[in-house]
Amino acid sequence: MSHERQDSGGQDSGRQASGRRAVLIAGPTSSGKSALALRLAERHHGTILNADSMQVYRDLRVITARPSKEDEARVPHRLYGFVDAAENYSVGRWCADAKAALDAVWREGRLPILVGGTGLYFKALTQGLSAVPPTPEETRAAVRARCDAEGAEALHAELARRDPVMAERLKPGDRMRVARALEVLEATGRSLADWQRDxxxxxxxxxxxxxxxxxxxxxELARRIDVRFDAMLETGALDEVRALAERHLDPMLPAMKAHGVPWLRRYLTGEITLTEAAEGGKADTRRYTKRQVTWFRHQMPGWTWLEPEAVLEVATREVAG
Known part of the structure; x- marks a missing residue:
């Protein structure tokens, strides 16, 4: 049942209440985030800011289900489709871009509405981001090679000797995080814990x-994922992936790993059928939504979990209050 109510004074109240306020809308892929953000922005004089790590890429409008040009004409949108697929866009860069966008939206007297499914973006936005400098590729490669040869437990034992604070935080078998802590120590001479604190x-x-x-x-979410993927195929996703493939970019770049892209590339090279590619893309997306739910549940305490139709009513009270 819908909890929406009409509010003829919504835009005025949004202008008065926006100040330095913001509304954050997250959720699994295909949960209706963009449509909800659009309705909220129209009601409360808002500007929509992208918080999805794949929707930043200009090459991926269709396959990432970016807002349509018609939706972008209804209210201002920022941080969509402005990064080339050849770039490895990071959460740190997004933070800098998001800060500039937020400041601009507030100066305009509008309400920023950040919407997306990338948990790290929201966590950095609300909890901050560590200041770890880039790790030289040769250092990273050397540590990863040692991890392959010696095992994560051996590297954890070394970390315990050299950086007991980080070692205490990490499980010995957590290969990725143990390697990361050790490579930061090797590259900077400082504990990752110190960088995170500063x-x-x-x-x-x-x-x-x-x-x-x-x-x-x-x-219902699985049904929406299937419907949306089929719709993307009908509206140019394959042409989009074909154009991306013709650039011969590094397959490890984030844009090349967007849901559906690897599967459709396999279809284009003749490895699999289009039906197999579509099913693979849908299955990957379904698995990703499960991870999104689990991540937010553990990493973002204090958020309000609601069915989409209830958010507009609750958000209206929050903005007006």
């Missing part, structure tokens, strides 16, 4: 940011 502060005051995570029945 990192970038949160960009939003906790009391002024309202976060919502959209809850959708699992079977």
């Amino acid at each position: 990192g970038m502060p949160a960009m939003l005051d906790a009391g002024a940011a309202t976060g919502f995570f959209l809850v959708v029945d699992r079977a």
Whole structure:
């Protein structure tokens, strides 16, 4: 049942209440985040800011289900489709771009509405980001090679001798995080814990940011994923992936790993049928939504979990209050 109510004074109240406030809308892929953000922005004089790590790439409008040009004409949108697929866009760069966008939206007297499914973006926005400098590729490669040869437990034992604070935080078998802690220590001479302590502060005051995570029945979400993937195929996703493949970019770049892209590339090279590619893309997306739900549940305490139709009503009260 819909909890929406009409509010003829919504835009005026949004202007008055926006100040340094913001509304954050997260949720699994295909949960209706963009449509909800659009309705909220129209009601409260808002600007929509992208918080999805794949929708930043200009090459991927269709396959990442970016807002349509018609939707972008209805309210201002920022941070969509402005990065080339050849770039390895990072959470640190997004933080810098998001800060500039937030400041601009607030100066305009509008309400920023950040929407997306990338948990690390929201965590950095509300909890800050560590200031770890880039690790030289040769250092990273050397540590990963040692991890392959000696095992994560051996590297954890070394970390315990050299950086007991980080070793205490990590499980001996956590290969990725143990290697990361050791490579930062090798590259900088400082503990990763020290860098995290001295990192970038949160960009939003906790009391002024309202976060919502959209809850959708699992079977319904799976149905939406299937419908959306089929619709993307009908509206140019294959041409988009073909154009991307013709650039011969590094397959490890983030844009080359967007859901559906690897499967459709395999179809284009004749390895599999289009039906197999579509099923593979849909299955990957379904698995990703499960990880999104688990990650937000553990990493973002204090957010309000609601069905999409209930968020507009609750958000309206928060913005007006």
